[in-house]
Amino acid sequence: xxxxxxxxxxxxxxxxxxxxxxxxxxxxxxxxxxxxxxxxxxxxxxxxxxxxxxxxxxxxxxxxxxxxxxxxxxxxxxxxxxxxxxxxxxxxxxxxxxxxxxxxxxxxxxxxxxxxxxxxxxxxxxxxxxxxxxxxxxxxxxxxxxxxxxxxxxxxxxxxxxxxxxxxxxxxxxxxxxxxxxxxxxxxxxxxxxxxxxxxxxxxxxxxxxxxxxxxxxxxxxxxxxxxxxxxxxxxxxxxxxxxxxxxxxxxxxxxxxx
Numbered sequence: 392x393x394x395x396x397x398x399x400x401x402x403x404x405x406x407x408x409x410x411x412x413x414x415x416x417x418x419x420x421x422x423x424x425x426x427x428x429x430x431x432x433x434x435x436x437x438x439x440x441x442x443x444x445x446x447x448x449x450x451x452x453x454x455x456x457x458x459x460x461x462x463x464x465x466x467x468x469x470x471x472x473x474x475x476x477x478x479x480x481x482x483x484x485x486x487x488x489x490x491x492x493x494x495x496x497x498x499x500x501x502x503x504x505x506x507x508x509x510x511x512x513x514x515x516x517x518x519x520x521x522x523x524x525x526x527x528x529x530x531x532x533x534x535x536x537x538x539x540x541x542x543x544x545x546x547x548x549x550x551x552x553x554x555x556x557x558x559x560x561x562x563x564x565x566x567x568x569x570x571x572x573x574x575x576x577x578x579x580x581x582x583x584x585x586x587x588x589x590x591x592x593x594x595x596x597x598x599x600x601x602x603x604x605x606x607x608x609x610x611x612x613x614x615x616x617x618x619x620x621x622x623x624x625x626x627x628x629x630x631x632x633x634x635x636x637x638x639x640x641x642x643x644x645x646x647x648x649x650x
Contacts, residue, residue, distance in 0.1 A: 392515045395559065397598050398425045403563045403601065404448055407521060414438050414489040416462075418509070418521045419466075419561050423452030427459070438489050440476065442466030443523030444506040449561065469498075469505030476555065479507055492516070497526045499549065501542025502532035503539065509551060518556040522549060527560045528602040529585075530568030531613040533648065537642035543616065546640075550614050555604030564600040565589050573650045574613050575624050581609040616640050 397405040398420040407418040408429055416439035418424050430437055437460040440448060444467060453474050457464055463504045465485055468478035477485065481498035494509040497524065508522040523531040525542075526549050534542055576582055585606065591598050607614050615621050616639045626632055626641035634642065 393492065393514065395519065395601075397512050397600065398429050400425050401448055403557075405559075405561055405563060405598070406452075407559050407561075408435075409434055409490060409492070411492075416441060416487060416490055417456070418559070419443055419523060420456055421448040421450065423455040423459075426452060426456060426528035430460075436460070437462045439487055439493075440464045441494075441509055441521060442472060443508060443521065443525075443561070444503040445470040445472050446503065446524070449523065463508075467505040467507045468504065478516035481507075485509075497548060501525060501534055501537035501545045504536040506537075506545075508549065510556070512553070513562045515643045516557070519559065519601075520549065520552060520556050520637055521559045523561050525549065525560075526607065526611075526613075527559060527562060527568055528558065528565040529572045529611050530564060530647070531611075531644070535645065539644060540637040541642070543637045543640040546613055550604065550608060552604050552613065554603065554608065556604040558602040558603060558607065559601045563598060563600070565602075566593055569610075572610060574650070575612040575621055575646075576615070576618075578620075579603035579610065585610050611641065612643055616643070 393411045395399040396408050400406050402617050406420045411415040415435040415437050417426055418441045442464050457474050463476050465477045466472050466475040466641050469482040480494045483496045486493050492511050494511050498509050499506050502524045502623040510520050584602045592599050622639055629642045
């Protein structure tokens with residue numbers, strides 16, 4: 392049975408630690424120090440590093456960890472990242488024999504041009520998704536290198552995964568994301584209920600992640616672009632009517648950027 396746990400890093404990053412039978416993988420290790428500490432405390436052998444995109448808070452520990460543990464590194468084919476052993480893109484599959492996992496690769500550009508996600512449908516913990524900075528609980532990543540249409544397409548791709556899929560994103564942004572989500576949909580009962588739960592978790596210094604695709608479809612405004620009340624908000628803010636889905640997304644994302 393695999394176990395997945397967050398290694399906190401920097402102010403709000405999570406480096407995800409996947410372990411099984413003494414072997415381990417980490418996802419987006421921006422800082423090597425807490426990873427090394429977690430591996431040593433738990434007697435784990437690091438064999439695999441998964442990278443979703445090139446930003447330094449996701450790759451900063453890569454070189455040190457690879458040198459120390461000789462781990463194999465998987466990462467996006469369309470981004471220039473040193474120390475990647477296996478470049479990956481949409482439709483490829485990887486087998487992590489020692490962890491008993493297989494991942495399907497999804498191209499999800501928008502936050503960065505070559506951002507990828509790792510999706511495993513049949514892990515012992517159920518379907519799992521490592522999506523970096525594309526989808527957050529209650530939110531989505533900023534568009535540093537992509538267009539609104541690209542990001543909306545990427546989010547749609549993730550929204551079509553099984554609703555039981557556990558979503559392991561890379562930042563503890565949930566509380567601030569939900570403040571914005573409530574501004575978009577103040578009468579969303581699922582969102583109000585979830586916000587109270589998140590408040591309790593954070594007051595207890597507990598992570599709010601993983602989320603699930605099913606939950607995000609109920610509470611995340613960036614997955615709810617087709618909902619009439621979200622469309623109304625986007626049209627009122629833009630001053631335009633009959634917006635396309637990507638235009639609705641762009642309007643809501645632009646509001647979030649200055650919220």
